[in-house]
Amino acid sequence: MTTSPLALEPLFHIGPVPLTSPVLITWAIILLLGVGCFLASRRLTPRPSKLQCLLELVVGAIDDQIRNTMETEPARYRPLIGTIFLYVLVANWSSLVPGAEPPTAHLETDAALAFIVLGATVYFGVATRGLGGYLKTFAEPTWVMIPLNIVEQVTRTFSLIVRLFGNVMSGVFVIGIVLSLAGLLVPIPLMALDLLTGAVQAYIFAVLATVFIGAAVGERAKPHPSSDKSAEKPTGKPTE
Numbered sequence: 001m002t003t004s005p006l007a008l009e010p011l012f013h014i015g016p017v018p019l020t021s022p023v024l025i026t027w028a029i030i031l032l033l034g035v036g037c038f039l040a041s042r043r044l045t046p047r048p049s050k051l052q053c054l055l056e057l058v059v060g061a062i063d064d065q066i067r068n069t070m071e072t073e074p075a076r077y078r079p080l081i082g083t084i085f086l087y088v089l090v091a092n093w094s095s096l097v098p099g100a101e102p103p104t105a106h107l108e109t110d111a112a113l114a115f116i117v118l119g120a121t122v123y124f125g126v127a128t129r130g131l132g133g134y135l136k137t138f139a140e141p142t143w144v145m146i147p148l149n150i151v152e153q154v155t156r157t158f159s160l161i162v163r164l165f166g167n168v169m170s171g172v173f174v175i176g177i178v179l180s181l182a183g184l185l186v187p188i189p190l191m192a193l194d195l196l197t198g199a200v201q202a203y204i205f206a207v208l209a210t211v212f213i214g215a216a217v218g219e220r221a222k223p224h225p226s227s228d229k230s231a232e233k234p235t236g237k238p239t240e
Contacts, residue, residue, distance in 0.1 A: 008106065022103035029090050029103070033083075058086075065207065070214035077213060080120055084113065085206035088164070092198025095172055096191055104168045104201075107161065114160040117209045118153070125216030137218065160208060167201050 010018030040055045048056060062082045066074035074081075088104060095102045103109040125134040138149040171194045 008108075021101055022106045022109055025094055025100055026091070026103045026109065029087060029094065033086055033090065058082075062206075066210055069207065069210045070217065072214075072217070077124070077210070081206055081210055081213075084117070084209055085202055088113065088205050089199060089202035092168055092202060093195060095168075095194060095198075102168055102172065102198075104164055105172050107165055110161045110165045113164070113205070114157045117160060117212060118157045120209070121153075121212045121216045124213050125218075128217045134216065137216070156208075156212065160205065164201055164205055167197060171197055 008020040008022070010020050011024065012019055037055075040051050044052060059078070059082070062078060062085060063074040066072075066077050066081055070077070091102050091104045091109070093102075094100050095105070104113075122134070125137070128134075129137070138146050138153075140149070174190060
């Protein structure tokens with residue numbers, strides 16, 4: 001009897017709880033990111049080191065993306081969007097570690113990430129608009145759209161799952177097949193392409209999460225101060 005290639009065999013059990021390879025690799029990634037960010041940020045100085053410059057570059061890029069997409073201050077959303085981006089990025093790149101299979105190549109991990117985005121969308125929408133105000137968004141632009149807006153909320157969650165799973169899994173399959181047929185050195189260009197694909201997929205996932213949250217928050221989001229600078233500037237001498 002053949003089993004599904006997507007089936008997971010537990011490596012071991014902790015009591016009644018089975019632990020699979022994606023779970024262990026996810027724990028390793030969480031530990032790596034947590035310890036790495038703590039060590040990189042515990043001694044920030046006005047004259048930054050190379051590591052601090054890299055950290056500031058990543059945080060600045062995430063802030064700019066949130067600011068440009070949602071037109072609001074990024075501090076409130078940075079922890080979630082930044083964590084999602086870094087986790088998906090490192091998880092995708094973990095395929096290059098010998099013997100490791102990226103957690104994002106499994107539907108369970110991708111589903112968990114997508115439902116986190118869905119939960120965050122509802123949370124920030126309710127927190128910003130209030131429960132009644134958030135529910136009213138499903139009736140925009142007219143109450144006839146309520147069923148379609150609900151279906152959209154569900155389908156875009158599944159689109160996040162399928163997009164990430166399909167791209168990462170296909171990369172793992174292609175590299176595995178070429179590696180089994182052509183030896184160790186030939187797949188190196190494909191591995192480089194896999195790095196690029198993993199980075200692009202992490203970026204797309206984080207941007208879509210930002211777009212979904214921004215749509216839920218809507219016009220109630222606090223505008224970025226730069227948008228009001230023109231109103232604060234003096235108009236010069238009054239005309240006579």
